[in-house]
Amino acid sequence: MTGVDGRITGLVGALRAHGVRIGTGETVDAALAARELGFADRELLREGLAATLLHGAAQRAVFDPVFDLYFPRGVGAPDAGGADREDLRDRLAAALAADDRSLLAALAAEAVDGFGGYGGYGGSSGADGWSAYQALDRIRPQTLLARVRADVRARDGGAGFADRLLDDEIRRRIEEFRRLVGADARRRVAERRGRDEIARRAVAPTADRVDFLYAGRDQLAELRRTVQPLARKLATRLAARRRRAARGTVDLRRTVRSSLSTGGVPMRPVLRRRRPARPELVLLCDVSGSVSGFSDFTMLLVQALHDQFSKVRVFAFVNRLDEVTGLLGRGRADPDGLGARIRAEATLTGWHGSSDYGVALGEFTERWGAAVGPRTTVFVLGDARTNMSDPNLPAVRELARRARRVYWLNPEPRAQWGTGDSAAPDYAGLVEMHECRTARQLGALVARLLPV
Numbered sequence: 001m002t003g004v005d006g007r008i009t010g011l012v013g014a015l016r017a018h019g020v021r022i023g024t025g026e027t028v029d030a031a032l033a034a035r036e037l038g039f040a041d042r043e044l045l046r047e048g049l050a051a052t053l054l055h056g057a058a059q060r061a062v063f064d065p066v067f068d069l070y071f072p073r074g075v076g077a078p079d080a081g082g083a084d085r086e087d088l089r090d091r092l093a094a095a096l097a098a099d100d101r102s103l104l105a106a107l108a109a110e111a112v113d114g115f116g117g118y119g120g121y122g123g124s125s126g127a128d129g130w131s132a133y134q135a136l137d138r139i140r141p142q143t144l145l146a147r148v149r150a151d152v153r154a155r156d157g158g159a160g161f162a163d164r165l166l167d168d169e170i171r172r173r174i175e176e177f178r179r180l181v182g183a184d185a186r187r188r189v190a191e192r193r194g195r196d197e198i199a200r201r202a203v204a205p206t207a208d209r210v211d212f213l214y215a216g217r218d219q220l221a222e223l224r225r226t227v228q229p230l231a232r233k234l235a236t237r238l239a240a241r242r243r244r245a246a247r248g249t250v251d252l253r254r255t256v257r258s259s260l261s262t263g264g265v266p267m268r269p270v271l272r273r274r275r276p277a278r279p280e281l282v283l284l285c286d287v288s289g290s291v292s293g294f295s296d297f298t299m300l301l302v303q304a305l306h307d308q309f310s311k312v313r314v315f316a317f318v319n320r321l322d323e324v325t326g327l328l329g330r331g332r333a334d335p336d337g338l339g340a341r342i343r344a345e346a347t348l349t350g351w352h353g354s355s356d357y358g359v360a361l362g363e364f365t366e367r368w369g370a371a372v373g374p375r376t377t378v379f380v381l382g383d384a385r386t387n388m389s390d391p392n393l394p395a396v397r398e399l400a401r402r403a404r405r406v407y408w409l410n411p412e413p414r415a416q417w418g419t420g421d422s423a424a425p426d427y428a429g430l431v432e433m434h435e436c437r438t439a440r441q442l443g444a445l446v447a448r449l450l451p452v
Contacts, residue, residue: 004034008049011070014199015053018062019209019440022053029053042071058206058226065203068183069195073105085138088114093144096173097151104173108180111135116185129192132178132185139181141174148173208439212294212411213383220293221336223439224300230443231304237447238308279404280311280375281450284364286382287342288318288355294411295381296339298442302379303328308450313371319356321363322346355385357423358392365395372402377450380408380431384417384424391423396430407449409436 012027029052037048046067054063088111095103116135148170149163190198207215207222215223254270283302285295299314306312316324324342342348372378378399384391400406408427410417414435417424427433434449436442 007070011066014066017200018205020059026053062206066199069186069190069199072187093147096148099173104177105180108177109184111139111181112184130185130188132182135181136178141177145170211437213290215293223297224336227300227304231301234447235305235308238450279309279377281309282371282376282378283314284380285316286355287316291383292339298381299328316342316346316348317360318348319359320348321360322348354387356389357386358390361395362392365398374404376403378403378406383410383412384427385421386423388421391426393426396427400431406431408433411437
């Protein structure tokens with residue numbers, strides 16, 4: 001399929017590969033929108049396709065770079081001649097001060113052409129590839145803030161934005177220029193390697209599909225903002241499961257006895273009614289190193305679901321273990337500061353700062369073993385890397401003996417279990433261990449594993 005139809009179906013396929021749910025009807029709506037809007041105004045087309053294909057503002061982070069690949073601003077490289085860094089910075093400062101979007105786009109293409117090429121001979125036109133990072137490192141647009149502020153003040157005579165608001169506005173414009181540079185670099189690579197491959201490999205996934213172990217600060221902050229909507233969705237699912245479970249199973253003896261009045265035909269099955277008792281939940285969370293982002297997000301999610309359980313207790317550890325249930329309750333108003341508050345106020349380390357699962361699990365069974373009973377479901381959160389210390393398997397056996405169920409959620413890929421200092425296979429032989437690398441996986445596991 002070629003032409004516009006091919007670009008729209010390619011766009012839809014790339015978005016689906018990044019987890020955006022798009023049906024056939026929405027694809028048809030996008031094609032109709034493109035026909036009505038035309039291609040003269042690229043930004044109008046962008047908004048029209050976004051309105052027909054997306055289900056929320058959070059998906060724009062994936063949609064915009066994919067759209068730029070399938071409906072690029074231009075083709076090939078601009079005829080910019082020899083690149084002069086200071087001249088380009090001067091023109092960029094003027095464009096930022098005027099907030100000239102079209103000029104910023106042209107300067108972004110010129111920056112990539114002049115300073116983003118690598119691996120070739122004879123200048124950027126003969127480059128083997130293009131790097132937005134390299135171009136931005138040479139241009140350094142973030143250092144132009146003071147100059148742009150002075151230009152704007154000279155234009156408006158001191159009226160308009162206050163200094164703080166003006167700086168925020170200039171930073172937004174600089175960030176837009178950085179986005180344009182990244183889009184142009186991806187476009188050039190896509191012209192050589194193919195749009196579909198670059199859309200799959202070079203576009204950052206949504207925050208809920210990023211590995212916890214590799215998520216940056218901004219991605220973790222975005223994930224924390226999704227806790228409440230995800231919790232409401234999971235609470236609805238748990239309530240539905242609880243209603244279905246409350247109906248109980250068929251009581252065969254009473255059903256047969258009741259059928260005597262209808263000639264032995266069981267017209268109305270008699271059900272065993274379940275006693276309405278909400279389960280208890282205990283979390284044991286490794287909050288060391290890169291695992292801490294995974295643990296923090298899961299703790300916040302469970303706190304948001306606390307109404308679904310009769311009791312929730314949360315324990316954090318590095319090589320010592322301490323209860324943090326109270327700190328978690330205080331974290332509702334400041335979810336971004338939860339991890340720092342736990343590490344500051346709880347006793348989590350002894351004479352060294354490395355993870356020690358054996359000591360932490362042993363301390364839990366000795367000091368807080370009474371927190372686990374036949375109605376308790378335990379979740380252990382961590383990568384099971386013991387730093388070559390004793391994994392203390394007897395403590396895990398005791399935990400599994402006391403609890404109703406024990407689940408271990410491991411943020412590492414399954415292929416890495418058992419490598420290096422990982423004791424994951426040993427623990428997985430005693431309790432049920434699941435790979436849980438992303439927020440999307442976590443939501444699915446919580447909906448399936450949480451008791452009703």
